[in-house]
Amino acid sequence: MDIKGGFCLKGRKAMVTGSGQGLGKAFALALAGAGADVSIVDINMDKAQLTASEIVLTGAKAVAIKADISDPGESRKAVEETIRSLGRLDIAVNNAGVSPPISDSVDITAETWDKTMGVNLRGLFFCAQAEAKAMMPNKYGKIINIASICGHIVWPKFQAVYSISKAGVIHLTRCLAVEWAPHGIRVNSISPxxxxxxxLFPDVPPVFLxxxxxxxxxxxxxxxxxxxxLSSPESDFMVGQDMVLDGGYTLL
Ligand SMILES: NC(=O)c1ccc[n+]([C@@H]2O[C@H](COP(=O)([O-])OP(=O)(O)OC[C@H]3O[C@@H](n4cnc5c(N)ncnc54)[C@H](O)[C@@H]3O)[C@@H](O)[C@H]2O)c1
Incomplete structure (x- = not known):
């Protein structure tokens, strides 16, 4: 995939969680296309390695790292390994997320709640914490959290737990942004x-359409x-904001 924007990230060191496939993979390829070295963090090492080798084929540097980001110890190690391989951490995209099947809230189990929150909110928080600690000595960094339109509106088919986790990501982004801006770290989020x-569950696009x-x-x-x-210096004045990219869906 050849994704190039007008933003130059030459020399920057980036890490993307959940970049073995889907949006995370596209983010990693885009960052590499703009000149960054990228660490591909995923619970699925085969997929992480595939993304990394696609990037290496373009002439950019990439490293694949296996980590389950619901475990704060593994997230910390992923950041350490990124720094060992790439030398520094400038950009972190916290993209790894899970969505449980559509279910009425009366049927949600504690296991589904814990798994969803454990990756999407708790896991993302501890990734951001490890990333910020690594960025603070450099007095600069970009943290981009992937939320969702479900964090803004109520999805017509029941998705309470996923939606709450993403609403949490949007507000967590604001809280962390205020705390870490004095360290030169910009925290923002994106709601696709x-x-x-x-x-993607096949029943999702028709509802959106x-x-x-x-x-x-x-x-x-x-x-x-x-x-x-959000990775480039062009967004350095943006702090704690959520960019909604939804083709206008949440306006109605
Ligand atoms: N696709 C959409 O329509 C959509 C819309 C809004 C928000 N999002 C969000 O964007 C992000 C990516 O979505 P996607 O559709 O590309 O997802 P996907 O399921 O296609 O890919 C997710 C990747 O994350 C990895 N992953 C899952 N759990 C992990 C864990 N515990 N530790 C490390 N890696 C893990 C998976 O192996 C996979 O490679 C998610 O946070 C999702 O909630 C997606």
């Missing part, structure tokens, strides 16, 4: 609308440009 990725003003779902390129912008 429905984006065509390999494991029922009222999407643009009449289409997103592809990963539609979202990757925002990651490039």
């Amino acid at each position: 609308g429905v984006t065509m990725t390999p494991d 029922r009222k999407a003003p643009l009449g289409k779902t997103a592809n990963v390129r539609d979202i990757a440009g925002a990651v490039l912008y």
Whole structure:
């Protein structure tokens, strides 16, 4: 995939969680296309290695790291390994996320709650913590959290736990942004609308298309440009904001 924006990230060192496939993979390829070296962090090492080798084929540097980001110890190690391999951490995209099948809240189990929150919110928090600690000595860094339109609106098919986790990501982003801005670390988030990725539940696009003003779902390129912008110095005055890229869905 050849994703290039107008933003130059030459010499920057980036880490993307959940970059073995889907949006995370597109973000990693886009960052490499803009000149960054990238660490590909995923629970699935085969997929991480595939993304890394696609990047290496383009002439950029990439390293694949296996980590389950729901374990804070593994996230910390992933950051350490990124720094060992790339030398520093300037940009971190906290993208890894899971979505449970549609279910009425009366049927949600504690296991589903814990798994979803454990990756999407608790896991993301401890990734951000490890990333910020690594960035603080450099007095500069960019942390980009991947939320969702479900953190803003109520999805017409029942998705309470996923939606709460993403609403949490949006507000966590604001809290961390205020805490870490004095250290030169900009924390922002992105809320994609429905984006065509390999494991997207087939019943999701028709619900989105029922009222999407643009009449289409997103592809990963539609979202990757925002990651490039938030990774680049051009967005240095943006602090704690959520960029909604949804073709206008949440306006209605
Ligand atoms: N696709 C969409 O329509 C859409 C819309 C809004 C938000 N999002 C969000 O964007 C992100 C990526 O979505 P996607 O559709 O590309 O997902 P995906 O399921 O296609 O890919 C997720 C990747 O994360 C990895 N992963 C899962 N759990 C992990 C863990 N515990 N530790 C490390 N890696 C883990 C998976 O192996 C996979 O490679 C998610 O946070 C998702 O909630 C997606």
